[in-house]
Amino acid sequence: MSMTNKLAIASILSGACLAVQAAPVTYLAADNNVSTLAQMVNSTAAAASFLSVAGSLNTVDFESALPANLTITGGTTNTGTPGCGAVCGFNTTAGGALFRTVSGGSVTFSFVNPVDAFGFFVNGLQTDLVPQQTINYVDGSSVTQTINMPSAINGGGAFVGFIDYGQLIASVTFNATNDILGFDDLRFGRSANNPEDPNNVPEPGSLALLGAALAGLASIRRRNQR
Ligand SMILES: [Ca+2]
Numbered sequence: 001m002s003m004t005n006k007l008a009i010a011s012i013l014s015g016a017c018l019a020v021q022a023a024p025v026t027y028l029a030a031d032n033n034v035s036t037l038a039q040m041v042n043s044t045a046a047a048a049s050f051l052s053v054a055g056s057l058n059t060v061d062f063e064s065a066l067p068a069n070l071t072i073t074g075g076t077t078n079t080g081t082p083g084c085g086a087v088c089g090f091n092t093t094a095g096g097a098l099f100r101t102v103s104g105g106s107v108t109f110s111f112v113n114p115v116d117a118f119g120f121f122v123n124g125l126q127t128d129l130v131p132q133q134t135i136n137y138v139d140g141s142s143v144t145q146t147i148n149m150p151s152a153i154n155g156g157g158a159f160v161g162f163i164d165y166g167q168l169i170a171s172v173t174f175n176a177t178n179d180i181l182g183f184d185d186l187r188f189g190r191s192a193n194n195p196e197d198p199n200n201v202p203e204p205g206s207l208a209l210l211g212a213a214l215a216g217l218a219s220i221r222r223r224n225q226r
């Protein structure tokens, strides 16, 4: 086999390997100075993009008891602090009242069944006054991922979501730094689609590519033997 052919095949094979290597795709947007979900226009659009790829996920709106497949450590479920309004956070569930209040610190979400998709609405944000808030998790290959929350001031709101397609994530930690804030309408589960694939073809597509590369190798070998 010529060196050119070998390089071409090596290139195809490495491309196939890159295609199966997962990395988080984030869905982040923020709105400044908000006190209702209706005002969280950018955040709502990001949530819609996230859900359009992720498909059907578990939902937690805090209006009833937590589902058995989720444990939340940190924060308190309540109706918020009267009079604090935008800068302390608020409910985002239509017709609802309850959400999770966090007075700084961190919150950890632990899943009975590992997830690869996670998202929530956060509000009461004052990122002009506090250090950067982050989302951290360990993906299925033991790599720790950090997602910086979008900037939002004067009691801002945000949607923060990610899909790390095919990974097995057992827990996600939200670092609220020292901001008093709220989060609501949490989504978690396994994504229906791979956001990095323009045709949303799942992992078997990468295997087909690998198969095509091997078929090409066989074809070149036959040609060289003539
Ligand atoms: Ca709610």
Ligand SMILES: [Ca+2]
Pocket: 087, 088, 089, 124, 125, 126, 155, 179, 180, 181
């Ligand atoms: Ca706040």
